[in-house]
Amino acid sequence: xxxxxxxxxxxxxxxxxxxxxxxxxxxxxxxxxxxxxxxxxxxxxxxxxxxxxxxxxxxxxxxxxxxxxxxxxxxxxxxxxxxxxxxxxxxxxxxxxxxxxxxxxxxxxxxxxxxxxxxxxxxxxxxxxxxxxxxxxxxxxxxxxxxxxxx
Numbered sequence: 220x221x222x223x224x225x226x227x228x229x230x231x232x233x234x235x236x237x238x239x240x241x242x243x244x245x246x247x248x249x250x251x252x253x254x255x256x257x258x259x260x261x262x263x264x265x266x267x268x269x270x271x272x273x274x275x276x277x278x279x280x281x282x283x284x285x286x287x288x289x290x291x292x293x294x295x296x297x298x299x300x301x302x303x304x305x306x307x308x309x310x311x312x313x314x315x316x317x318x319x320x321x322x323x324x325x326x327x328x329x330x331x332x333x334x335x336x337x338x339x340x341x342x343x344x345x346x347x348x349x350x351x352x353x354x355x356x357x358x359x360x361x362x363x364x365x366x367x368x369x370x
Contacts, residue, residue, distance in 0.1 A: 252281065300324075300337035300350050307334040311350060311368065327354025327364040335364065342368075
C-alpha cells in the first residue's frame with residue numbers, strides 16, 4: 220500500500236462559498252475517505268494505462284468527489300491560483316478539460332523581492348472571476364491584492 224504525501228494535518232481550509240459548510244461539509248467526507256483508505260484503494264485498483272493524465276489517480280478522483288459535494292457541475296472549467304518562482308509571483312491557471320493554461324495576472328509589487336501570492340478565486344463564469352491574495356510593499360508591509368480576471 221502506498222502512503223499518501225497528502226495528510227489532513229497539513230490542510231488549511233478556507234471557504235469562499237457558504238454552501239461548502241452548510242450543504243456539503245467537505246471536511247467530514249474528506250476525513251472519512253482518508254480514514255477508510257479510499258485514496259489507497261483508488262491507487263491500487265484504478266489503472267489508466269498510458270492515458271494522458273494517468274498520474275495521481277487518487278488525488279484527482281478525490282478532487283472530483285469534493286467538487287461534486289461542493290456543488291460543482293463540470294470538470295472542464297477549473298481555475299487555480301497561487302504563486303510561482305523563488306521570488307513569488309502571482310499565478311493563475313485555467314483547466315479547460317484537457318490542458319492547463321497559465322493566465323496572466325499582475326503582481327502587487329513586481330519589483331518586490333518578497334511575496335506576491337493569490338490565495339483564492341471565485342467567479343460566476345470563466346470570463347468573470349475575482350482573485351484575492353497579498354503582496355509585500357517596498358517597506359515590507361503585507362497588503363491585500365485583489366484582481367478581476369475577464370475575457
